[in-house]
Amino acid sequence: MADVLVVDDERSLREFLEILLAREGHKVTVAEDAVSGIAKLKAADFDLVLTDLKLPQGSGMDVLRHVTESGADAQVILMTAFATTENAVEAMRLGAYDYVIKPFKVDELKVVIERALERKQLRRENTQLRETLDAHRAQNRLIGSSEAMREVFEMVRKVSGAKTNVLLTGESGTGKELVARAIHNRGPRAASPFVPINCGAIPENLIESELFGHVKGAFTGASQDKMGLFEQAEDGTVFLDEIGELPLHMQVRLLRVLQERTVRRVGGMKDTSIESRIIAATNRDLAEEVREGRFREDLYFRLNVIQIRLPALRERHADIPLLARAFLAKFAEEQASDVTDIDDGAMAALVQHAWPGNVRELENAIERAVTLASGPVLDLSDLPQAVAQAAGPRTRPRVERVEIPEDGVKLEEILESLERGYLEEALSRTEGKKKRAAALLGLSFRSFRYRVAKLGITAEDGDGDGDGDGN
Ligand SMILES: Nc1ncnc2c1ncn2[C@@H]1O[C@H](COP(=O)(O)OP(=O)(O)OP(=O)(O)O)[C@@H](O)[C@H]1O
Ligand SMILES: [Mg+2]
Incomplete structure (x- = not known):
């Protein structure tokens, strides 16, 4: 059963469609011109709209436009006389599902309707699926059984009931946001909002109004009063992500808010007290940032009441x-x-x-x-x-981090010395047995011998496995 709206000024056709659709088990509403059609669309949700193109007081295009612009998810089928098929094609481009040319055969119309409703159903199922998945995602559990993660869980448990500020540190992708949400969800604030803000992603001139809100006319573009995130969070949690990216002048403003526990909207006169808890996160070394003068020490101390460090996966x-x-x-x-x-x-x-x-x-x-x-x-x-590639014994050693000094390096020399190191080590490990040494390094014997000669490495011949022409 679907809710169908029929818009047509021709009474006999309206009645015909009403009977036809009702017989198929649908609930039918009718309108005789564009304006009343749109009024019906505003008043109720429809799955399908069948509208004539030429209507009194507007046209089927107006009806279609209303559907697409209002974001209603009804499918629209245009009915049109042969002379106006061009318009019908244009309507498809604007989002109509299909069109039928009058006079139409009943069977033909039935097929078009059926397909439109199928598509509608498919869409709905997709949306539902996505919502279920999002819900799953949202309750993402924190996983881990290592000693390091057990300590993290223990901390989460301890701090979730308190109001203390928490600083989460750890490399990118270690789970800082997940932990922040866990602290919120497990505590008494779970039913209140969790409001995340990425301090690194908001343009500098907007951060203040994002965090604290603004009043109408506070600056160009402030066309109405706006609530900041601290107010939105009520007695929930404000999650200040990437806090290390906060510009210094905003650090000053934030510090004052944390000290006084009140916010004032940009351009406003009134202070509002804040009830929310603050959890901040960073993948920078904030103590180092403080030493370098990029982060205020007083703010650091205020945020860092309790620190939870998320260990790297390695x-x-x-x-x-x-x-x-x-x-x-x-x-x-x-x-x-x-x-x-x-x-x-x-x-x-x-x-x-x-x-x-x-x-x-x-x-x-x-x-x-x-x-x-x-x-x-x-x-x-x-x-x-x-x-x-990480698997197996033949792994190349990972060069964790290379450094290139101001005046550069000589790559050839570095590589040569690395090569020499490996060749000599392989020879010493195999007591000079070149074939085995070559195998140890994943080289052919020929290539091994060539490299040894090139670097002038003198190897005492190991017993028995000589210099025969290995592969
Ligand atoms: N212990 C964990 N158990 C299950 N999933 C985890 C765990 N830690 C992290 N994840 C998942 O890894 C992804 C990254 O986690 P999260 O966004 O919390 O990291 P982050 O530390 O905030 O990273 P960034 O600094 O890049 O923002 C997420 O999809 C999260 O669900
Ligand atoms: Mg994050």
């Missing part, structure tokens, strides 16, 4: 299998995929990878793997190359 390899499986389950469900497991080789690679992007990077890698997987069990070939 400091808690033990959590990786748990996280990987949880993400696998999540994405398999979201994508209606039949991937159910991760094989040992892939898991080993996941555990060994250094994860510079931390949990977020792991989450993305699993999402990608689930999408690309060729079978029900993820293997090495499903992982991003950088991760897959």
